Amino acid sequence: MDFELPLEVRMLRDLVRRFVDDELIPIEMQVPEGDELPVAYLKPLQDKARKLGLWHLNVPKALGGMGLGLLEACVVQEEVARSKAIPFRLNELFGPYVDPVLLDACNEEQKQRFLLPALKGDIRVCFAQTEPDAGADPASMRTRAVRDGDSYVVNGTKRFISFAGIADWAEVLCVTDPNKRGRGGITCLMIDLNAPGVSRPKRWQTMMGDTPGEIVFDDVRVPVTDRLGAEGQGFNLGQRYLTAGRVSGQAAWSLGVAQRSLDMAIDYAKVRVTFGQPLAERQAIQFMVADSAMELRTARLLVYETAWKFDRGDDIRNESYMAKLVCTEMAGRIVDRALQILGGIGLTKDLPIEYFYRQIRSLRITEGASEVLRWRLGRNLMRERS
Numbered sequence: 001m002d003f004e005l006p007l008e009v010r011m012l013r014d015l016v017r018r019f020v021d022d023e024l025i026p027i028e029m030q031v032p033e034g035d036e037l038p039v040a041y042l043k044p045l046q047d048k049a050r051k052l053g054l055w056h057l058n059v060p061k062a063l064g065g066m067g068l069g070l071l072e073a074c075v076v077q078e079e080v081a082r083s084k085a086i087p088f089r090l091n092e093l094f095g096p097y098v099d100p101v102l103l104d105a106c107n108e109e110q111k112q113r114f115l116l117p118a119l120k121g122d123i124r125v126c127f128a129q130t131e132p133d134a135g136a137d138p139a140s141m142r143t144r145a146v147r148d149g150d151s152y153v154v155n156g157t158k159r160f161i162s163f164a165g166i167a168d169w170a171e172v173l174c175v176t177d178p179n180k181r182g183r184g185g186i187t188c189l190m191i192d193l194n195a196p197g198v199s200r201p202k203r204w205q206t207m208m209g210d211t212p213g214e215i216v217f218d219d220v221r222v223p224v225t226d227r228l229g230a231e232g233q234g235f236n237l238g239q240r241y242l243t244a245g246r247v248s249g250q251a252a253w254s255l256g257v258a259q260r261s262l263d264m265a266i267d268y269a270k271v272r273v274t275f276g277q278p279l280a281e282r283q284a285i286q287f288m289v290a291d292s293a294m295e296l297r298t299a300r301l302l303v304y305e306t307a308w309k310f311d312r313g314d315d316i317r318n319e320s321y322m323a324k325l326v327c328t329e330m331a332g333r334i335v336d337r338a339l340q341i342l343g344g345i346g347l348t349k350d351l352p353i354e355y356f357y358r359q360i361r362s363l364r365i366t367e368g369a370s371e372v373l374r375w376r377l378g379r380n381l382m383r384e385r386s
């Protein structure tokens with residue numbers, strides 16, 4: 001058994017680490033918080049990333065991307081998360097954002113209309129599953145798509161949709177068979193957000209700076225040719241996307257935030273003197289550092305193992321629950337300890353710690369609340385045992 005990351009993955013990690021240290025950390029406190037990085041910051045960063053060969057990391061080579069697997073995606077995400085500069089949900093540092101549903105589910109004709117323009121940055125696509133009465137329990141969604149000739153007629157409301165306010169199209173999960181719901185009764189439709197009957201009446205300000213929005217569909221006609229995948233396949237498409245996203249998105253991101261927070265806490269403890277001695281000499285502080293290092297290391301091993309299993313084709317549903325739970329909760333504790341060690345300066349907006357604190361807190365709710373993941377994990381383990 002070899003626990004070392006493969007050489008090419010370590011080289012990629014080191015390249016991204018240098019990029020983050022040289023390009024992102026120096027500007028992170030000037031960058032405004034929000035859904036997207038303003039073009040004046042993003043464009044020069046993208047140009048530099050592209051020159052380093054870091055472009056469209058998760059896009060297949062046939063489409064001009066790097067075709068990286070989940071393990072590499074995790075390693076990259078972990079490094080980028082060490083800086084507060086890049087928005088968590090619309091990370092376009094390495095090319096325009098394209099989600100796995102679009103990458104996996106487009107047919108040849110849809111690739112021309114949706115995927116290629118999205119890869120070029122000509123259109124932006126958001127993912128709309130959550131509704132006012134269906135958040136943690138998405139299969140109870142009410143948005144209906146009723147077939148009428150060559151179209152579907154869509155009615156319903158989606159809420160808390162990331163970058164709904166700036167997207168051109170949405171991948172909308174709709175009920176096509178109320179009797180089957182999550183078991184073959186939910187379908188994914190690409191809906192033009194400027195089409196007649198679509199409105200975007202509200203955006204919420206959140207504690208992390210994201211402004212997810214509401215999208216209302218009122219008798220919206222959607223051609224059958226804009227359906228992604230087969231009818232009834234939408235819930236599975238969404239769940240596949242969320243499963244991998246829990247690992248490379250939420251879990252790996254938490255590793256980076258935790259690592260940076262721990263590094264900052266150690267650096268500060270070594271130079272800050274109280275009562276005649278550096279904080280680093282105090283056992284109370286050493287215990288906090290030791291606990292944080294142990295928890296971070298355990299979490300990192302879990303993420304890498306889960307990603308490695310995914311890349312070799314295993315079903316990682318349970319592992320993805322574990323990785324998200326372990327990492328988001330671990331990062332919450334580590335950021336909290338770092339804040340304690342940094343004291344008053346940690347509470348100010350001179351340092352990124354207070355932002356990490358707000359951001360990491362949100363990850364225990366979005367894309368699977370901790371309680372729901374624990375419950376599903378426990379239930380699955382019981383079923384597997386019997």
Ligand SMILES: Cc1cc2nc3c(=O)[nH]c(=O)nc-3n(C[C@H](O)[C@H](O)[C@H](O)COP(=O)(O)OP(=O)(O)OC[C@H]3O[C@@H](n4cnc5c(N)ncnc54)[C@H](O)[C@@H]3O)c2cc1C
Binds near residue numbers: 128134137366
């Ligand atoms: C910034 C942001 C961005 C988002 N982006 C998107 C997006 O792009 N697309 C999208 O579709 N959605 C998105 N969401 C929605 C997000 O995934 C949901 O908010 C999340 O799933 C929780 O849903 P809810 O708020 O309706 O919680 P609810 O379903 O009301 O649950 C509330 C709480 O109840 C508890 N709970 C729920 N069920 C159980 C249970 N069975 N047992 C024990 N406890 C339980 C949990 O603690 C949970 O946090 C986003 C949300 C935010 C805040």
